[in-house]
Amino acid sequence: MVTSTETIWIEMPDGARLAARLWLPEGDGPFPTILEYIPYRRRDRTRLRDEAMHPRFAHAGYASIRVDMRGAGDSDGLMHGEYLEQEIQDGCDVIGWIRGQEWSDGQVGMFGKSWGAYSAYQVAARRPEGLRAIAPVMGTDDRWAECIHFSGGCLMSDNFWWGAIMQLFNAQPPDPAVLGDAWRETWRARLEATEFWPAEWLEHQTRDAFWQHGSVCENYADIEVPAYIFGGWADAYRNTPFRMAEHATSPVKVMIGPWGHLYPHEGAPGPQVDFPAELIRWWDHWMKARDTGLMDEPPLRLYLREATAPGDDPDPRPGRWVEEPRWPSPNVAEEIFHLNHGVLGQSPHPGPDMSVTTPTSYGASGGDFMSFATPGDLPGDARLDGAGALEFRSAPCEAALDILGQARLRLRVAADKPQAMLAALLVDEAPDGAQTVIARGFANLMHLDGPEQVTPLSPGTPVEAEILLHATGYRLPEGHRVLIKLSSAYWPILWPSPEPVRITLTPGLSQLSLPLRQAVADAPRPRALPAPDAPPQPAMTQIREGRMERGWQFDALSGKLINRTWIDGGVFGPVGRIRIDETGTELGDISERIYEIGSDPTSARAVMTQEGHFSRDDWNARIETRAEMWCDATHFYIEAGTRCFVDDALFHEKSWSHKIRRNGM
Known part of the structure; x- marks a missing residue:
């Protein structure tokens, strides 16, 4: 027992x-x-x-x-x-x-x-x-390389979004049933000491000692x-x-x-x-x-x-x-595809330059960077983004390809601005044209000399860039095509460059290395993994059913594209409001996340509002948060505020305002 x-x-x-x-x-x-x-x-x-x-x-x-x-x-x-x-x-x-x-x-x-x-x-x-x-x-x-802050040296909107989630979490009260009358004093001390974490994270736009701390890859x-x-x-x-x-x-x-x-x-x-x-x-x-x-x-x-x-x-x-048996695996070998004129080929074929200036709306079909298994957070059909990327297609596969590991792009590109980024999508294109995203990868071209420093580009001068795509395990069926999409923007997953950027690629000088797994003859079947038992009936009572709303809207008056996600239940989906039966505590969150952008990259804006509730018998605490981030060509701006209530009376209020210089972002 x-x-x-x-x-x-x-x-x-x-x-x-x-x-x-x-x-x-x-x-x-x-x-x-x-x-x-x-x-x-x-x-x-x-x-x-x-x-x-x-x-x-x-x-x-x-x-x-x-x-x-x-x-x-x-x-x-x-x-x-x-x-x-x-x-x-x-x-x-x-x-x-x-x-x-x-x-x-x-x-x-x-x-x-x-x-x-x-x-x-x-x-x-x-x-x-x-x-x-x-x-x-x-x-x-x-x-630095793999968190919610930066990816490939590019600033992710998750730096703001997850920081806003932590804004709510950091404002949560201790439990009076445990701390007794001291809970108010303890809560107030926490609220006074709390800062808005995304601002601190944004102060470090290169891989400096801040990111090295806690990164076990250092040794x-x-x-x-x-x-x-x-x-x-x-x-x-x-x-x-x-x-x-x-x-x-x-x-x-x-x-x-x-x-x-x-x-x-x-x-x-x-x-x-x-x-x-x-x-x-x-x-x-x-x-x-x-x-x-x-x-x-x-x-x-x-x-x-x-x-x-x-x-x-x-x-x-x-x-x-x-x-x-190990990694790198002897069963996985790289197959090279050359980025020719719109084609992924087995050999290089130079051709006329290919250029694109990606619109700010590109990336709308991308879902969220990290899935919490909430409806709509995985990438949709990549065709929905329409034009906005350079595309390179293979011939239909004569046999299924098992992709396992990290694909790599080695690119020779030029940009017409001193600051530019690249977003790469590895896509499965079906015979009917449907496009399923297999993996993504990003690169800040101002980090070509390493993530520790920022080096402006010489506009129009070709550079050698590398994008290591995120790891994946995926079987591409016979008859499907490998498709690469290259863009200079990917909103709202990546915060945009301060100006529209025209990217130019000369065909025949760039490569895709695709990690392909070969079947192992007579390999033993992996041990069957037991499925979890049906979970016991949770010791909770549903007080309010959860729901969510997610979608895009184009405002024809302002010319802005607006992405909105509203969840009654918080970060893990529409769980609504519940009561934990053993302790009697009721809790629930409501959040709204809005990303909007017009044709100008500096019109990008992110807004997050949240409510959190805790109650039991004579305990009733409520938290309200708001956070907003926007930019101009030289700075990021952040404003945020938290208000906490006890029995609907204001208990504590704090706000933050930050202006942070862009450093290659």
Whole structure:
């Protein structure tokens, strides 16, 4: 029988206490321990998710603990930013505290998704005594190259959008049932200390020390414990598993499914995988010295998706699992295609220059950069963007092509402005003309000398540029074509350059390297992965059904294209308002995100408004946030504000205003 303790306190060396929830197995112990360390409120925000995993670990003979970071949930202290030194040190100190408990046998395994994956990597790199293995899910080894801030050196709108989400999360109150009368004082101190994080992120527009901190790619050898890394092809963190498999000096296993930014046992699109069961095999091997057979299997297991019509998004996604013995894999070889005049050819054929000035509206069919499996967030039919890109088509494939890994473009291009970007789409074009996006990649041409510096282009002078597309696993069917689209804008995923840019490419001088997997004769069939059991009826009551609205509108009076997403339920979709039955807490979010742009790139504007609610008996707290970002040719502008209420009376109000010089963005 598993026992659960709702709140335990973990004292840090400086006296601050972190709030945690603990599950213990039946028996006297001591037990190895599983740690999840994140800032997302164990008593409400992640409670239902936690209860689908941590009790499973306890039933398997592990103590399992879910810790709120300093300044989050009911923990003491303030949170001044993400992945700061204090946060990483606290993670190490939590492991030290666990090792001192009578129920602990001194061994700790660490796992988590997104921020929790970062935590696992960063804490492991500090080598705390007792940490035996980690299982990061959808996080990165390189905060500059692969996060929500920049991609290929281009500024992503997610820098603003996710920062606005954190604006709401950072304003959430502690729970009076845990802190008693001190909850107001604690909340006010947090609200006074909170800053608008996207402004700080935007102050660092090159790969400087800010981004190097917390990026374990700075020295892969810092991580000495084994890592089981999970990813999803619809997620933002698709490249890290391959880099870790290639460069890590400790044992690495990789599993990448078709999923968005969700744990594999709740992943969409499916097929889902019993993630807790997979982790138990992992922990049993490294902390109980049991031969589970897991380490006898090939280290990489990857889901090769079958082609589907754009916008179809079936769940589960058709495909099959394949395994690789290492990365780079001996089963994957690059095939070179030359970018000729509108054609992807087997040999180069020079021709007249091809040029395009991409309209600001190009990218409207792109969905979101990172899928949370909410309706409409995956890319649609790329034909919907119409003209706006240089296009290069292969001949129809004579046999199916299995694309696995990262495609690479080596380009010789010129721009007519000193500042320019490139967006590249790798597309499956069906015989009927439908265009399904397979992978995307971006490049800021002012970073040709490296991401640490900005070098203006000489207008009209050709340069050599490289775009490493995001990793993918995809089967291109017989009769379909490989299509490359190159554009100088991709709104709203990328913030536009300050001026319209004309890109010119000379055919025959550029190449696409496509990673193609060859079938392995007599390869054993991968072990069948158990599907998760049907989830237990959640211990919650639906107070208000969720819904969402998503769409584009062209305003003929202003000439602006407006993208709007409205969700009753927040970032993870239309969940509405719920009550957690065990604690009686009601909670819910409502958010509206608007991106708009006219024909001038400096007309780009992003607006995010949100409401968050927490209530129970005589506790009623509400948060309202607004954030807005716009630009001119030389600066970005950000204004944001947060208002918090108790029983509909204003409790606290704070606003921010920032003017930040553009630095190659």
